[in-house]
Amino acid sequence: MKKLLVISGPTATGKTELALALAKKLNGELISADSRQVYKGMDIGTGKDVPEDFMFIESEPGYYTDGKARIWGYDLVPPEANFSVSEYLDFAHQVIADIHSRSKLPILVGGTGLYVKAVIEGINTASTPRNPSLRANIDNLSVEHLYKKLEKLDSQRATLLNNSDRKNPRRLIRAIEVAKVQKNPEKISPQYDCLKIGLNCPIEELSSRIAQRVKKRLVSGFEKEVHTLIKHGITKKLQSMQTPGYREWMQYLIGEINCEEANARWQRAERQYAKRQRTWFKKQHGFIWFSACKGDLEGQVEARVKRWYAQRQ
Numbered sequence: 001m002k003k004l005l006v007i008s009g010p011t012a013t014g015k016t017e018l019a020l021a022l023a024k025k026l027n028g029e030l031i032s033a034d035s036r037q038v039y040k041g042m043d044i045g046t047g048k049d050v051p052e053d054f055m056f057i058e059s060e061p062g063y064y065t066d067g068k069a070r071i072w073g074y075d076l077v078p079p080e081a082n083f084s085v086s087e088y089l090d091f092a093h094q095v096i097a098d099i100h101s102r103s104k105l106p107i108l109v110g111g112t113g114l115y116v117k118a119v120i121e122g123i124n125t126a127s128t129p130r131n132p133s134l135r136a137n138i139d140n141l142s143v144e145h146l147y148k149k150l151e152k153l154d155s156q157r158a159t160l161l162n163n164s165d166r167k168n169p170r171r172l173i174r175a176i177e178v179a180k181v182q183k184n185p186e187k188i189s190p191q192y193d194c195l196k197i198g199l200n201c202p203i204e205e206l207s208s209r210i211a212q213r214v215k216k217r218l219v220s221g222f223e224k225e226v227h228t229l230i231k232h233g234i235t236k237k238l239q240s241m242q243t244p245g246y247r248e249w250m251q252y253l254i255g256e257i258n259c260e261e262a263n264a265r266w267q268r269a270e271r272q273y274a275k276r277q278r279t280w281f282k283k284q285h286g287f288i289w290f291s292a293c294k295g296d297l298e299g300q301v302e303a304r305v306k307r308w309y310a311q312r313q
Contacts (some may be wrong), residue, residue, distance in 0.1 A: 002100050004192035005305060007109045008033065008116050010277040011270060012209040013199035013292035016049060019109040021298050022305060023069045029099050031092055031121065032073030033110030036243045038083050039076045041229060044222045045245040047213070048074050061091060073110075079229060079240040089118050096192070105309065113280040120194050128178045135173060146172035154179035162291075168242065197301055198287035200278065203271075205293055210270045214263065217245070224281040228251055244269035 007019045019030050032038075033253045036046040040299065041048075054064040064071040072095045077083050092108070092115075099106040108119055111202075117123065147166055151158040156181055165171045166242065201292065226249045234241065236250045252262035281287065290301055 001191065003105060003309060004096065004120065004194045005105060005107045005309075006105060006116060006120060006196045007301075008113075008195055008196070008197065008236070008287070009199040009276045009289075009292070010206060011282060012206055012213055012274065013201060015109050015199055016047075016299060017113065018199070018298060020051070020069065020071075021108050023105075023107055024200055025302065026105050026305065026309060027103075028105035028107045029070040030070065030072065031095050031099075031106055032109050033092075033108050033112050033115040034073070035083070035112040035115060036089070036240075036249060037074050037110070038076040039079045039081075039240045039243075040077065041079055041232075042201050042225070042240060042243065043224050044217050044220050045202070045249075046148075046243065047217075050074070060190040074099065079234050080238055082239050085114055085123060088115055089123065091190075092119050095165060101208070111277050113277065113284070117284065120196070121182060121190060121191065128181050129181070131177050134177055134180065138173060138176065141168055141169075143169050143172060146176065150176050150179060168239075168241075176260065194286075195305060196284075196287045198281060198289040199292040199297075200281075200289055201291055201293040203278070206274050207271055211267055212272065214245070214267050214270065218263075223249060223253070230254070244273055 005022070005026075007015050007022075009015060016030070016032075019028075022028060023030055034046065035049055036042065039046070050064050050065065054071065055066075056064050056075070061072065061076060064074060067277065073091070076091065096106045096108075096119075108116065114123075138149065141149070143166065146169060147158065147161075150161075150172060153176060157175060161171070161175065165175075170206045209229055222245065226246060229241075229246070230250065230253060236247055236254075241247050241250060248257070248262045248265040248269065251265075252259055253255045257265070288304065290297055294300070
């Protein structure tokens with residue numbers, strides 16, 4: 001099987017920075033596994049952090065590059081669009097195949113656990129068809145009733161939903177739809193020889209990093225970014241606006257809460273997201289974990305990756 005390097009873990013652990021450094025040394029290219037970075041016009045708040053010497057190349061799909069390394073997975077769809085795991089999976093496999101065809105190392109990097117799991121293990125929910133009859137029967141149920149229905153069908157699937165998913169009727173209906181068809185899904189054979197690197201650090205350090213990052217994004221023009229989205233008709237009900245930071249700052253800009261409350265809610269949402277990520281990744285097998293707080297993180301990970309990459313088939 002062909003190689004795929006995975007760098008994942010909770011938010012604010014420096015995954016992209018590390019992945020870019022490794023890409024330069026190992027002739028690699030990045031594929032973002034972040035469900036928030038797929039949206040155009042949502043750059044500062046999602047932490048795309050594209051290096052200044054990178055430029056966007058219009059293609060299908062597009063990518064950022066400095067002429068050597070590439071970053072795929074940013075700016076795939078407009079913020080008013082819905083984007084499913086199935087669509088991400090199609091995109092990721094297409095890009096990974098392209099990277100392999102040019103004899104480069106694909107590096108899957110990001111903290112959206114379901115995206116990562118779908119690529120490295122396969123996911124059979126992607127092929128589950130819509131069920132119009134089921135949807136018609138449950139479309140008017142409250143999110144509380146939808147969640148209880150999902151719990152009865154598949155308690156494990158219900159437990160894995162994050163707070164945003166539990167409050168999103170569209171995602172709950174889809175989860176029920178899938179659970180009815182795939183209570184005991186078949187195992188899908190992996191497509192790649194993966195090395196799974198996980199970055200983590202104590203929750204107190206993550207909280208500090210999150211606070212610093214929110215402050216940096218605010219001074220970098222985040223408010224203007226959200227204002228532009230509102231100006232173009234983007235509303236807080238959209239899937240893209242469930243992203244921490246955007247929903248809180250949109251509430252502030254339309255006068256529902258004040259600036260201080262928006263800031264506090266944003267940081268709290270990011271901390272809650274980090275905790276959910278930590279819980280998710282604890283249940284995943286095969287990751288080699290490194291402390292994002294260690295000074296020689298890059299050197300330690302590089303040594304481990306080089307040993308694995310040297311074992312080419």
